[in-house]
Amino acid sequence: MANIVVTGAASGIGAATVELLRRTGNNVVGVDLAGAEIVADLSTSTGRTQAAAAAVEAVDGMLHAAVCCAGLGPLSSHSGGKLVSVNYFGTVDFLEELRPWLARAEQSFAVAISSSSTSTQPAIPENLVAACLDDRESEAVTLGDKVGAIPAYPASKLALARWVRRQAVTPDWIGAGIRLNAVAPGVIDTPMTSGSDLDPNLAKAIDFYPVPMGRRGRPEEIAALLQFLTSDAASLLSGSVVFADGGTDALLRQDDW
Ligand code: NAD
Numbered sequence: 731m732a733n734i735v736v737t738g739a740a741s742g743i744g745a746a747t748v749e750l751l752r753r754t755g756n757n758v759v760g761v762d763l764a765g766a767e768i769v770a771d772l773s774t775s776t777g778r779t780q781a782a783a784a785a786v787e788a789v790d791g792m793l794h795a796a797v798c799c800a801g802l803g804p805l806s807s808h809s810g811g812k813l814v815s816v817n818y819f820g821t822v823d824f825l826e827e828l829r830p831w832l833a834r835a836e837q838s839f840a841v842a843i844s845s846s847s848t849s850t851q852p853a854i855p856e857n858l859v860a861a862c863l864d865d866r867e868s869e870a871v872t873l874g875d876k877v878g879a880i881p882a883y884p885a886s887k888l889a890l891a892r893w894v895r896r897q898a899v900t901p902d903w904i905g906a907g908i909r910l911n912a913v914a915p916g917v918i919d920t921p922m923t924s925g926s927d928l929d930p931n932l933a934k935a936i937d938f939y940p941v942p943m944g945r946r947g948r949p950e951e952i953a954a955l956l957q958f959l960t961s962d963a964a965s966l967l968s969g970s971v972v973f974a975d976g977g978t979d980a981l982l983r984q985d986d987w
Pocket of ligand 1: 737738739740741742743761762763764770771772773774798799800801803816820843915916917921922923
């Protein structure tokens with residue numbers, strides 16, 4: 731039995747992941763704004779620190795994996811800055827707080843959720859990506875507010891994918907036995923893409939996303955990948971960004987290697 735912390739545990743991909751990990755015998759501690767064992771706001775630095783401390787306490791300091799699903803979507807009513815603070819800094823800072831605890835296990839796992847929008851959406855603001863990667867949170871939030879949620883979303887997720895690839899291979903992560911990877915889902919049918927609070931025109935636009943498989947993904951399909959990435963079966967993976975998008979990335983970037 732592994733002790734695993736999952737953020738964004740109350741809804742969508744996070745909830746499906748909690749359900750699968752528990753059903754397969756793991757001890758899971760959920761973090762979310764409400765409806766989870768640990769209630770915390772990961773958009774704030776205090777919330778991230780408190781959530782990490784509570785998660786470590788809940789597993790008596792023996793942590794085997796962390797999965798960061800908490801996030802805000804581009805179609806929500808939240809500002810671009812808020813998206814950046816949850817999606818990028820709410821993941822990176824939380825994982826950094828947990829890193830010394832993950833390092834105690836002989837082999838441990840951390841997974842961030844990026845997005846296939848990183849390779850499919852045009853005109854991603856690189857200055858926002860750079861501000862995230864340079865850890866300039868207040869500047870990144872200001873830039874996110876300026877560009878708005880639709881460009882801020884892929885920027886926050888591109889920064890996250892790059893952070894994973896940069897950090898995963900360092901002594902702090904793989905040198906300490908921690909496999910750090912990311913998943914890049916395509917359009918998944920969750921409240922983020924089909925909630926009643928979404929702008930109906932923007933929500934409709936999602937269906938024009940080219941998906942060779944011809945359908946949206948299901949949260950359980952991403953949960954299955956996250957289960958793999960937090961298991962010993964993923965022992966050779968470090969810094970991988972795994973697209974699970976029904977073929978969209980392969981379709982649009984065929985020779986981009
Ligand atoms: P969802 O809206 O169903 O779940 C997101 C969860 O994050 C919610 O429970 C929410 O309360 C929580 N959350 C939001 N802000 C928070 C905060 N400040 N502090 C703590 N928790 C917070 O969405 P989902 O589709 O399950 O998304 C999960 C992850 O997958 C997100 O990071 C999202 O960006 C990513 N993703 C989703 C899709 C998709 O099509 N659904 C595609 C690519 C990536």
